[in-house]
Amino acid sequence: MSHSETHAEGTNYLNCQKGIWSWMTTLDHKRIALMYLFTLTFFFFVGGLSALVVRTELFAAGAQFLTPKQYNNFFTIHGVVMVFLFIVPGIPAIMGNFLLPLMIGAKDVAFPRLNLLSYYIYIIGAVMALISLVPINTLPFISQGFSDWLVNTAGLGGPVDTGWTFYAPYSLAKSGTQSAVIWMTGAAFVLGFSSILTGLNFIVTVHKLRAPGMTWGRLPVFVWATYATAIIQTLATPVVGISLLLVIMERVFGVGIFDPTLGGDPILYSHLFWFYSHPVVYIMVLPAFGVIGEIIPVFSRKPIFGYKMVCGATFGIALIGFVVWAHHMFTSIGDTAAYVFSFLTFFVAVPTAVKVFNWVSTMYKGSISFNTPMLYAMSFVFLFMIAGTTGIYLATLAVDVFYHDTYFVVAHFHYTMQGGAVIGLIAALHFWFPKMTGKMYNETISKLTFVLVMIGFNLTFLPQFVLGMKGMPRRYFDYTGLEHFDLLQTLHATSTVGAYINALGYFLALINLLYFFWFGKTKAPANPFNSLSLEWQTQSPPIHENFAETPIVTDWTYGYGTKKDA
Amino acid sequence: MSTPTTSNAIESGPPHVHHMDAPTAYHAAKLGMWLFLATEVLLFGGLFTAFALYRYVYFAEFQAASVNLDWRMGALNTAFLIFSSFTAALAMDAAQHGDNAKVRRNILITLACGVVFLVVKYFEYKGKVAYGLFPYGVKGFENFLFVGALCLAIGASGVVIFTHNAKLKIPTILASIALVVAFYFLKGSIATISFDLANLFPFGHAHHPETKMVFNSPEFNTAYKSYFGLYYCMTGLHALHVILGMGILFWVYLKALNNRFSANYYTPVELGALYWHLVDLIWIYLFPLLYLVG
Amino acid sequence: MFRYLPEQASKHAADVDWIHNLITDLSVLFTVLIVGAMLYFAWKYRKRNGVDHETPQIEGSHTLEIIWTVVPTIICIIIAYYGIIYYHDIRKVDPNAMTINVTGQKWFWEFEYENGKKTTSEFVIPVDEPVRLLMQSKDVMHSFFIPSMRVKRDVIPGSYTYLTFTPIKTGKYQAYCTEYCGDSHYAMLANLKVVSRAEFDAWVEDKGKIITDPAKRGALVYKAKGCNTCHSLDGSRIIGPTFSKLFGSEREFADGTKAVADEVYLRNSIYNPNSQIVKTYSPGLMPVFEGQIKEEEMLDVIAYIKTLDGSQPVVEVEEEEVVVDPASMTPEQRGELLYKNNACIGCHSLDGSKVVGPSFQGLYGRQGEFEAGGTYTADEAYIKESILESNKNIVKGYAPAMPAYQFKDEEIADITAYIKSIK
């Protein structure tokens, strides 16, 4: 509650209040952002370690150190944690929370209490998800009877082994490990609710709290991206609520909705799942697009090329993203539906293309320096080209018939989610690190990290495209004796090696940032990369209420050009 | 807009930093509530669509099943909700004129209507349960009620604690505890008690012996299950919203007790009323859909 | 570039690969263009010796925006178009396609032919003839995928789905389950054999050659019923207990009770597995084989398991032993095989048309005269003679072109039977 009206030199949002409690109960968007940052990093590592387990099992043919069931548990944990607990809240909750008010010259988001509430709702959701992923009923001190009760009544028979898609009817078994799916669905709903509140908060903030002179036409690209994302979050999430209710109806009232033995339709479940989970992939990536749109101009000393198109495209993607969900189900839906959804899917490519072209054109005739954020931004363009164009294969009906549920898909979505969203987040963390912490990170270490991540990542997932081309299905515990066995063996081994290099890279990045956050000597100036957008116009790290007095915006954010005429 | 101007701004803005002037805070809050209502509409919209689809598929069975609902109960509740919506509006109007006493009065009436609504709903459900139209029978129903009471108690105490209301803190908490304890010990007997009541009541369940069916009986096929599944989910979810709305209004009431509202600060009343209108609106759709279109 | 797709074994594979490769080339092109441009700019406009040079305030270009909106749109529409029409071909069922019923179940595939022949984890189809797989699932969702045929379709409980294709190459191919279905999802494989029509007929009719050794028969059942997906022979633990050294060993159950794995125990745990679950194994995984394994088969399986006590090498059964055995063919079939395998087809048509030699159609019983004069009636004796000493007397209007064949008498008989059958 207490905050210093007078800003003694050196007071900032990090040190203006002391003690863990002041963090737990903070209403400051910047602190909430940091709390998300640490929580999500934790889950990233959980997901990452389970990925390493998966990769290690696949290193050689035959069972290495897992049983098939354990393997299934691990890729499920990996997928669920990475998607629902890490990358979906990811950039909006961390960067959005930190930057949105700063970028529009506000002192906080519209509803700080709601903001803190979303964080705790997220925590509740995360706990529910973890519950369904942990074999509670097998804990040593639990009696047989109690364990049965846990599994059959409380639905705590985890760990879930359904994959992150929870396809019916496999996920409907009331007993056994799948019983925990009810918790998973519940978790998805609670997490979704948290993201609704965040989205709602952002929308209102952008509408009502823009500093004088910060017209819509002057908003930074990242704000537009977060705004579009917020809209998706608010509109798509209620569907999860409906799904949950339907699951309850099936579980409690025995209404045949998904379960064929009750006269239900398993495909309906897939529809509901993807109706939410496809837009979700754009929740992951749109903010990343925003980040790239901020970084490239700054390090090229050029205004973002085609500002209106870039922002418009964001909405194009967001809207079209709502009508393509069934492209995940080409091999189970009717032919006509397949035609329609395939056709629609292609039109997501167009606005995305527009963005890519504009980013590159921004560098034209610029004055380009290669700080770590810029390196990540440039690699993003490369990785996302692969990610996107492989999406085009999958959108093509005749080809998806071959690629569906093969490693080609696995490679595709790692390029999008990791090469896209995660790299975007890492770029952002480096770019705004000085602002968030008031320290500078070490460029050399960061560049080394960058190299490790690039080598590791591509080494992990490029081979998986070839695996897919050879028809290797995903979610396979073992590949002994499959067609092209020898090739599969080499590719899998390579991929595993890559994964470890990649892991090392991330680990180094983590150490680097954490170390310089706490022990960094070099104080960051207010605006180390002399960017023009508002968040850099206040001290680093910002004071508790962001700006000493409300900034008056007089010009477009991107006036980087120094000489007239083109 | 750097420094706070009116005490109302302090009231509306978060205490840690007065980052909005009163009008902005007001408009922001309103926009936020509208967005939230939008998501609520989407949520129920999905259920309505589901109902429409199933009704289309199992037309005959749905008609047969719907005779188990008593339109008189529905109508009664509709009346109460519409009236309460009206009083909520009055409260809002009173707040704009800074008449906190009038706000309190109208809120109380609204809350009362809410309670009546829930009581009526209770007897309706009871009727179904007694009639064997509930998968878990009487016992299960009682457990549901108990959980319900628990949530209610926690919610109420939560509100008073959160709003640091000195006057009502202790009483409310005690009342909540009492409620839970009562429910817990009455559990066995609630059934019987309310049975008699249910029989005393002229209605509660439209008795159509020829269509008598029991939830877990074999002839109670998917169609009927779908109908009652949807019935319980939609009305249940709506009931939850009624309870939530009552919570919000209760919180508003507490603020009114401290004469917080004035011509330039009445946001909570307006939002509370808005939410209550939504609850009402949803019911306005539920009633004909479930009770009237046979 | 990047042409890694497996061999094209079905009619439509070439089309699929064509559009696939078109996308590849376009994607590579665009990636190279975009990333190329990016790197070029990065190098050309790099900040030199630490000082920013002047930069123009270029805010955009309508022409460019239009170009890079329209061009991708057009490309996308083209790709979408071909994707859709080829998909249409993939799904189109040939009216006289042979139907095979496929049943997916945790975790093996069963195939049933029109003539009632049933196989597990392996199926055979004739080359160059359209087939239609009518698929259903007994439990959860599965998905049937044959990479070389470029086909895949989910197998959904509570409804039928179908797959159709026309194989154009004989050979062995692999089919996978590509919808996650639980523990042994990875082991839910099937082998596809594409063979000549004759071999196929032989195979469908074949009720299996008589194997005298019960252990061998057991080994066949072990393979055919997919036991191998869960029970190893080398002592390793997959899903279920290994069969190695199983017989006679002591089993301890979840409830602590014990029993010795004798015939009674084995039979019971195959027919209703869940009645006795061994410690550390979970119930409900093993399908109930009641009614799926015949009593006599059961004896064979037990005999087989007995042999796995480590004292003797594991009984292995060669694929060939299972498939075609001429002995079980009709003479006509054997005849047709010889006709095909000895290139008779090169000179003797089956449709009455004159190629080099006389057509076989309606040949039997035909009457005619020789170059050298004299008449003949095409009976057994005549056919035998004209095969063994082909150039002894040439029918009018034909050249002495036919090589002499050394066929055994029974083979001659078969061929004659075959020729007789061609009316």
Ligand code: HEA
């Ligand atoms: C951040 C996440 C993300 C993003 C951004 C995308 C982007 C896209 N995805 Fe992806 N996708 C996933 C995450 C994502 N995807 C996940 C997680 C799955 C698997 C889920 C599971 O099954 O577990 C999946 C699966 C998936 C499938 C289903 C595959 C299957 O299971 O059979 C399909 C099919 O259409 C698809 C298509 C696309 C397309 C067309 C895009 C487009 O948005 C891409 C558009 C971008 C470009 C095309 C590049 C830029 C374009 C140009 C420079 C113009 C020049 C290029 C052309 C003209 C072609 N994706």
Ligand code: HEA
């Ligand atoms: C944001 C999403 C995201 C991210 C970032 C990743 C990251 C990775 N994924 Fe992910 N993956 C998914 C989302 C994601 N994945 C999803 C949704 C699925 C589908 C699941 C399903 O089928 O249901 C999937 C499935 C999946 C599979 C397929 C499994 C199968 O189908 O059988 C594989 C296999 O290689 C894989 C590998 C990896 C690897 C190696 C990484 C690596 O890049 C991870 C690198 C990160 C770390 C390793 C953590 C940080 C570093 C350390 C932990 C260092 C070590 C720590 C110390 C020394 C203390 N993933």
Ligand code: CUA
């Ligand atoms: Cu069957 Cu996977």
Ligand SMILES: [Cu+2]
């Ligand atoms: Cu998608």
